[in-house]
Amino acid sequence: MSANQYNAESIQVLEGLEAVRRRPGMYIGSTGSRGLHHLAYEIIDNAIDEAGAGFCDHISVTLNQDGSIAIEDNGRGIPVDIHAGKKISAVRLAFETLHAGGKFGGDTYKTSGGLHGVGASVVNALSESLTVEIKRDGKLYRVEYLHGGELKSDLKAVGKKIKGTGTTVIFKPDPSIFKETTTFKYDTLRSRLLELSFLNKGLTIILTDLRGEMKSETFSQQQGIIGFVEHLMKEAGVSAVHKKIIYFTGQKEDVIMECALQYSDGEDEALHSYVNNIPTDEGGTHESGFRTALTKAFNNYGRKNNLFKKEESLIGDDLRDGLTCILSLKIKDPQFEGQTKTKLSNLEVEGIVQSLTNEGISQFLEQNPALAKQVINRTLTTCLLRLAAKKAKELKKKARDAEVKALSGKLAACSGKDKNRNELFLVEGDSAGGSAKMGRDRRFQAILPLRGKVINTYRAKLDKILENEEIRSIITAVGSGIGKEFDLEKGNYARVCIMTDADIDGAHIRCLLLTFFYRYMKPLILNGRVFIAQSPLYKVEKERGKITRYAFDDGELKQQLKELGKTAKVSRYKGLGEMNPEQLWETTLNPANRRMIQVTIDDTLEAERKLRILMGDQVEPRRDFLMDNIVFTDDDM
Numbered sequence: 001m002s003a004n005q006y007n008a009e010s011i012q013v014l015e016g017l018e019a020v021r022r023r024p025g026m027y028i029g030s031t032g033s034r035g036l037h038h039l040a041y042e043i044i045d046n047a048i049d050e051a052g053a054g055f056c057d058h059i060s061v062t063l064n065q066d067g068s069i070a071i072e073d074n075g076r077g078i079p080v081d082i083h084a085g086k087k088i089s090a091v092r093l094a095f096e097t098l099h100a101g102g103k104f105g106g107d108t109y110k111t112s113g114g115l116h117g118v119g120a121s122v123v124n125a126l127s128e129s130l131t132v133e134i135k136r137d138g139k140l141y142r143v144e145y146l147h148g149g150e151l152k153s154d155l156k157a158v159g160k161k162i163k164g165t166g167t168t169v170i171f172k173p174d175p176s177i178f179k180e181t182t183t184f185k186y187d188t189l190r191s192r193l194l195e196l197s198f199l200n201k202g203l204t205i206i207l208t209d210l211r212g213e214m215k216s217e218t219f220s221q222q223q224g225i226i227g228f229v230e231h232l233m234k235e236a237g238v239s240a241v242h243k244k245i246i247y248f249t250g251q252k253e254d255v256i257m258e259c260a261l262q263y264s265d266g267e268d269e270a271l272h273s274y275v276n277n278i279p280t281d282e283g284g285t286h287e288s289g290f291r292t293a294l295t296k297a298f299n300n301y302g303r304k305n306n307l308f309k310k311e312e313s314l315i316g317d318d319l320r321d322g323l324t325c326i327l328s329l330k331i332k333d334p335q336f337e338g339q340t341k342t343k344l345s346n347l348e349v350e351g352i353v354q355s356l357t358n359e360g361i362s363q364f365l366e367q368n369p370a371l372a373k374q375v376i377n378r379t380l381t382t383c384l385l386r387l388a389a390k391k392a393k394e395l396k397k398k399a400r401d402a403e404v405k406a407l408s409g410k411l412a413a414c415s416g417k418d419k420n421r422n423e424l425f426l427v428e429g430d431s432a433g434g435s436a437k438m439g440r441d442r443r444f445q446a447i448l449p450l451r452g453k454v455i456n457t458y459r460a461k462l463d464k465i466l467e468n469e470e471i472r473s474i475i476t477a478v479g480s481g482i483g484k485e486f487d488l489e490k491g492n493y494a495r496v497c498i499m500t501d502a503d504i505d506g507a508h509i510r511c512l513l514l515t516f517f518y519r520y521m522k523p524l525i526l527n528g529r530v531f532i533a534q535s536p537l538y539k540v541e542k543e544r545g546k547i548t549r550y551a552f553d554d555g556e557l558k559q560q561l562k563e564l565g566k567t568a569k570v571s572r573y574k575g576l577g578e579m580n581p582e583q584l585w586e587t588t589l590n591p592a593n594r595r596m597i598q599v600t601i602d603d604t605l606e607a608e609r610k611l612r613i614l615m616g617d618q619v620e621p622r623r624d625f626l627m628d629n630i631v632f633t634d635d636d637m
Helices: 018-022 033-052 090-096 119-125 186-199 225-236 285-304 347-367 369-391 393-407 430-439 469-478 504-520 522-526 554-564 581-589 604-615 619-629
Strands: 058-063 069-073 127-136 139-146 150-160 166-173 204-209 215-219 246-252 255-263 270-275 323-331 423-428 445-450 495-499 530-534 538-542 547-551 569-572 595-598
Touching: 018 119, 033 058, 033 069, 033 119, 033 166, 033 186, 058 186, 090 119, 090 127, 090 139, 090 150, 119 127, 119 166, 186 204, 186 215, 186 225, 186 270, 186 604, 225 255, 225 270, 225 323, 225 604, 246 347, 255 347, 255 369, 270 285, 270 604, 285 323, 285 347, 285 369, 323 347, 347 369, 393 469, 423 430, 423 469, 423 504, 430 445, 430 581, 445 469, 469 504, 495 504, 504 522, 504 530, 504 604, 530 581, 538 554, 547 554
Parallel strands: 058 204, 270 323, 423 445, 423 495, 495 530
Antiparallel strands: 058 069, 069 166, 127 139, 127 166, 139 150, 204 215, 246 255, 255 323, 530 595, 538 547, 538 569
16 A cells, blocks of 8 residues: 555554553553663552452562562452353453452442553553462462464463462563563562551562562551651651540541641651552642641641741741641542543542641640640641741842842753753863854753752752852853752753763762652652753774764674774773764764653652662661662772
8 A cells, every 4th residue: 555545554553462561651651760660569559459359468569580479369350250241250250351459449449550451451451471370269270372362271260178268469571572671570569658658558569679689678658647747757757746646437428538747846747648548749639638638737827826926827848848748548549640540530539638627637736735735836837937028029139130140141942942952961071061162053952061969959948059150050051040949930941951971970869859859849850851961971983083883882892893903993981071063973962863861750759768868867777778879990999
């Protein structure tokens, strides 16, 4: 058929699971490490749903030597009888058909994390092999698949007089789909299973790694989300302002809400929200309702008990400083934005959560007056600082105007006005910055050279951070503000690209900048606007420069030498400053050739843990982490 012809034969229909294999990103977000672990979470969530329904109290997750993962629960076991409409067993229907499951209606599951009905079938579609074993009615049943859902062995009973019930799913990710990696990370799974144990009080979860030296951990939290708050406070290394954790629960219509919170002497907020055990990192209507009610409840109590002066009144920002909170909801029919479920969009939930929160907190404060006074005094400290800052607003404006004027001599701005295209490159060193300014495309690329290493913003107070000239320059150039005042829509650039040398110092500067973005400009990362520019380590030349190639690591260098021969000349770049403008454009700036790593947050709790290790003030954990995770070469010594 001619390429110019467009008729009925042009329309393709993808049968069965072929649509998933053809467009995996639509179902699991990506085919990188995040998507790989999403497969495990889909099966784990099914087991958690059994626990939530009251039929399961034990889950085990095992990483096998052959690269597969096994998830076992002692729930009811997936039904094995024949489905009347489809004429195949219910378990095959669940693993072979999209949008098939027991979570769309009825009373099988009152709440569930996997409401799209694609979890099990998507895992099957993206697996090299998958086996399901079910214990029901005193028998052990097994069904096996290969190559993304091809039936290897139909469902059959393989054992009799079996005690107990439950489901075991063993699958091995397909390397033709997950080309980046098919290796499950123990720490990533550990973080998720730990939070699930807190969210499901009394549930026992065992994680076992049979690869290399065997290790196993058991998670079972009898305090539930109260223990979760204690754990987060301990991990953050902050002291509680009040010993007793504020805890309340409530139910209205089809929403069950549970909340625990505590205030510390720190500055950071750690609010983690969940809907049906799914972390909602981007918040949503439940968080909006909670924040509104939190402010209202504290203001009402403070005024009623004469704890405020006339000019004092708490706003939402006053209640964020030092707050550690777990907000967990169980909803019958949640609506998420996207299959990866990061933001709740049910409009009716906002009012329900607001009502339950206002009632729960008000009642708790009335019953604990001494605690209420401690918390309100803590929030008033932030309030008074805000009022003082308001009075100094004009002075700060003048200082900002002066900063913008000073930046004009440092920032090489782009000429284009399209904020959806423009890029800001943060370049290590004046020398590299000069080359980048000359080599860039002035229409959409802006260059901001950075001198030395910026301040470590993980532990430093905000006033000290703002004294750092490089940090102030970044804030002014990005244009979105910082912290609670950050507004993504006010930003000047679609991408902020970190460009540092390919050495240890460059890596350290990247860590410092990423720490700053994570703490004070997190929406930039969450919206995929922060990138790391990859610069080459080697230049390979032959025939006196007539042939020039670049290698970004030792593996590429070996390949280049294999193709060009041993007579090729190899030069190792010690830094970006050694590149002339043309080379910098060709290797690092040109959108057609460059390599960029988009910075993402796969797991918020794990990201915070690693930041604390790498950027905190404890030497031993940082040394242990570096020794376990970093491979040093002779060039680093």
